Amino acid sequence: MSTVYNFNAGPAALPKAALEAAQKELLNFNNTGMSVMELSHRSKDYDAVHQQTKQLLKKLLSIPDTYDILFLQGGASLQFAMLPYNLLPQNKVGQYVLTGSWSEKALKEATLIGETNVLASTKDSNYSTIPDLKDAPFTDNDAYVHITSNNTIYGTQWKQFPSISHAPLVADMSSDILSKKIDVNQFGMIYAGAQKNLGPSGVTVVIVKKELVQQAQVEHVPTMLRYGTFADHDSLYNTPPTFGIYLLGKVLEWAESIGGLEKLEQVNEEKAKILYDTIDSSDGFYKGHAHPSSRSSMNVTFTLPNEELSKSFLSLAKERGFVGLNGHRSIGGCRASIYNAVPIEACMALRDLMNEFKSNN
Missing domain, CATH: 3.90.1150.10 (Aspartate Aminotransferase, domain 1)
Structure with a gap:
């Protein structure tokens, strides 16, 4: 077909410039004689890709040094559980704002792990609006407040993020990260599957305050479900999705260039x-x-x-x-x-x- 207009919800369209750059290097990356997919994740050639991708993301989103940038796997769906495992201790409550199917799934997973509460919901309007949290029933026991910044199924989006000071604001930004300016300082944590705006499926980006990682009570949490595992090892505790991170870097280069x-x-x-x-x-x-x-x-x-x-x-x-x-x-x-x-x-x-x-x- 000569012309294709790709409106897929995800995996979604990738910048042509990023795909062409990857195509050019596919068989011989950086004169190694190998594809980037074949490089050891411990090699200097791959490490350069890893670090450059982190620095580009940090620059484009103006991420302060007080945050860790993690490259994980499992999509946002794994974060639905990983978040409460790390940031929802027994004496606290995870507050969830329901604006669609993905926030419902995030709540369902967290309920299996700790105490949760629905802070606000627009389900009665078939999720056609974003709720106002002005009079929301916050408590002193709130561990965090979770929102989904953009709702792919219903076509709604937070135009202004709630101003919350008593607990970390956590956002699933899978479908609108990198699409507009945000103030990262408003959030304790941001997570996003890459397959809509950042790159190919298989990479999940987590931007989390270092102090939250350090304070997490994870003695009984499996090693691979701890943010600290990845923060301490620069997302290289185990083999990361190297090609996905590489292509994420190409997308970020394109974003910066335009x-x-x-x-x-x-x-x-x-x-x-x-x-x-x-x-x-x-x-x-x-x-x-x-x-x-x-x-x-x-x-x-x-x-x-x-x-x-x-x-x-x-x-x-x-x-x-x-x-x-x-x-x-x-x-x-x-x-x-x-x-x-x-x-x-x-x-x-x-x-x-x-x-x-x-x-x-």
Whole structure:
């Protein structure tokens, strides 16, 4: 197929420049005569990749020296358990804000490990909004407050993060990390699966305050589930996902080359506006799932007047080279995931397709 518009929710589109750079070096990295996939993770050649990737992430996100940057495996799903194992002692409560399926899963895992509480939830509106925590029932026993910064299935996103001082704010940023400027100092910990904005599937990035790692009560926690294990060994306690980290570095190089977070945020807002303006000007033919105040700039979710039209639209989109527009099975409809590497031209093409389909139906 000559032209493909990749709107997959994850694994998702990767920058062409990053893929071409990896292709160029694939068989002979740094004149070693080997692929980076074949290098020992203890070698000087790989260590240079490892350190450069950390430094690029630190620079782009303005991560202070008071935080550890860890490269793990297991996706955000493993963090759902690893977080409470490390930061939820017996005499404390893990507070969870429910804004979608992934926050529900995070809560479910934590409940198996320690005491939890639902601080706020928008489930009664089918997760179409982000809750206001102004009057949330915080307690002195809060171990942390957990949020999901962007909700891929429902298409909602935190526009402003809650200001919390009594406990660490922890965020699953799997689907919007690196998409806009954030103040890392607001958070005790950030974690993210790489497969949406950072790189290929298989790498999980954890950014965590060093003091939280040091204070963790992990005497009875398995070694591989301790943040300290990876902090103490620079994420090299065991064999890390070396190729994934390498490609993550290539994506970060691309992000820096185009202007960093400021440029990425600008372009992401432009892409989202193209699609939301199309929905809003369709006289109800397309209906967005998320309330306008909570709309995601990463995942645009919408429905058509009926299931038959939805199927026809998705069938036409597939014929025209659009990939990944099916909505999640739990809510149906359509979803355009417009992560960093999705070009603005793809959003323009989708806009044109949506307008054409409306005109013909």
